[in-house]
Amino acid sequence: MHCEVVAVGTELLLGQIVNTNSSWIGEHLALAGIDCHRHTAVGDNRNRILAAISEALGRADAVIVTGGLGPTQDDITRDVIAELMGVPLVRDESLVARIEAMFGVRGRPMPANNLRQADVPVGARPMDQMPGTAPGLVCPIAALPGADNNNAKVVYAVPGVPWEMRQMVEGTVLPDLKQRAGISSVIRSRTLRTWGHSESGLAEDLSDEIDRIDREGGATIAFLASGMEGLKVRLTAKASTDAEADLILADGEERVRKIAGPIVFGVDDQTMESVVLDLLVNQGLRLATAESLTGGMISTRLTEVPGSSRAFVGSIVAYQDGVKRSQLGVLDGPVVSEEAVTAMAIGACERLGTEVSVAVTGVAGPDSYEGQEPGTVWMATCVDGEVEAFRTLWPFDRARVRQFTVITVLNALRLRLVGRVTDRSVTPHGLS
């Protein structure tokens, strides 16, 4: 089963919008076990859309078309598909009712234009998922005269609005494709997030395990460096049932964790921030930050997590040196130093009344400071009054120096908090 993707929209060709839809669909086709050999993008032009879809159908068994389902005159995907199917468009009254109801909820009258969105090629079927006013369509394409009629193909039309498209692809397109392809197997994946090791280093550590998987089977392993989201290790398992795939993934996760150890900080959607906040909440600790180089970025990331106020109280962003001294008790002398970052970490706890803090001071660049080159960063964590400080020299630009510092200092705190749990669980008395 081969499926191609055709994205419709002049704004894609003009670079006004990046074609993230095709990437997302490509990723999910691969996870569903469907091959995809080509992505195409064309403008809102009848002949060119028609050519692109026809050519894709010539090569593939199925084509997913995104975009061109809106209410305006340049939204012509419906018309082109009807032409390709050799059928007229008919107005679907149940769709009219659904679209009218959506406008009703928002207390607005429906513009007459939106009626076009209820037009469906004869023989096509609207998808159940309909988060916006644009219905998705499953459009069977009869085999060409003279061709093998068992080989009928299909075009899926979905909107260009990403969240509408995603619901329809997950809810209708992928299950339908898998059924047509006779794929009864399931493919599931799990992502382990790591920090503290390079991609090549981690690949080397895992090379024996990867060789073993090649010989004996199991969850396959892929790496994806993702900046301040960490280095991701994606495990993928193919099996005949969800439960079986989950068992394979659990086994793969255990093996990777055994080799990679504490550099694994989270799974799937867990971020470094959410993991640190959970550890703090579980241990009844409150966190403050003292930031110079990162300028509030650690605090910003922490407060992106809903409910972060259960553990995070606030931050003193001491960007100018005077603020470091007046607000955090940094003494005279260099501010990119172990002494300064230690004072900042203690000052944050004292000032904001917390047991835990992280502190950061350094040279973001492009210029050097106090004779230290750009990328020089001192970081510290403080837990119950005990400070641990360390220095790094990043070979990066200003933006990445800041980003990598955020995840690195939070990771240092994570390791200390995990260590506290471990220490307690291995006390001679057991159940402390």
Added chain:
Amino acid sequence: MHCEVVAVGTELLLGQIVNTNSSWIGEHLALAGIDCHRHTAVGDNRNRILAAISEALGRADAVIVTGGLGPTQDDITRDVIAELMGVPLVRDESLVARIEAMFGVRGRPMPANNLRQADVPVGARPMDQMPGTAPGLVCPIAALPGADNNNAKVVYAVPGVPWEMRQMVEGTVLPDLKQRAGISSVIRSRTLRTWGHSESGLAEDLSDEIDRIDREGGATIAFLASGMEGLKVRLTAKASTDAEADLILADGEERVRKIAGPIVFGVDDQTMESVVLDLLVNQGLRLATAESLTGGMISTRLTEVPGSSRAFVGSIVAYQDGVKRSQLGVLDGPVVSEEAVTAMAIGACERLGTEVSVAVTGVAGPDSYEGQEPGTVWMATCVDGEVEAFRTLWPFDRARVRQFTVITVLNALRLRLVGRVTDRSVTPHGLS
């Protein structure tokens, strides 16, 4: 002159990388006056690359191919183009020397694999720009036998690494395409950034001007909503010289500014942060922030600007209510209120020793707080002890509530700072 874009790389089809290269090239082809009707992405597969490039050449006069120029065995764009040209690859010794020199600078020996990057189809020409080890190639395609020989076409091969690709497209591909197309005109654009008006509202305000441009010519106008980067108004001018295009843009800018007024905050790469910082530096003022809802995001954005410490001193992020009271002097009572935000703005100035501050407190969601619904935000600016506070109710999710608050409160400060300049310049005494 039509030019298509073919992106090569299995990682694009699998969604591991988003195809930003095609967007960028599409935008720059449009700005150069070259039509582009289709973008294609294919994997690292000989037959499929060959088919995609051949088909694109069948429709267009020129094709830009990105990716597949690396040193590894799956980088086969060079080989496929040589096949398409019907010529062998020959090793270019000057390229060998350039690649070896790059490894020399980095103090590393050149792996033998990298020699493949010096292989060039006979008749093709390496591009002068070569920021990495992958040379870009200009590859003339002879007209097919029997076809009109004056109609020779061209394939440009550039690397998939974005900064390498961009240098080559700007330095070689676009000038070469314009020369082939006989385009002596230049197209230039300028982006005015605005905040404080909706896209439809601004379009309505400018509709007479847009009609006038349709009748009389001038810089064309396009809108692009860009979240916390503002609502962008792009002016585009076509002329026979750069100087002439600049005059048209200047005239267009003046007309838009006259209609849009003070909602225009910047031009091209100027961000709200950089504009506010410039105003502060010019007026000799220092800025602090007091943030609850935004959790340090205002401070983070300000310190993204190199040199921001000339005006920005720091922030007190008072996420938990206790910190608002202990660090910023917020009295008992609701913290999402005019009284609280006013105290925060004054507290930031006093605590951090500045003349100017912005302060923010509100309900980011998803839950309500103090009986106020998510999206309720109080913002304040303080200049020389005078506070101006205002309330907004955003109909957005948590992330956008925070983002829109950042740009809105900075914009309020900008308007006050601009007002100070204007006030002084219109004093009865003139030259104050």
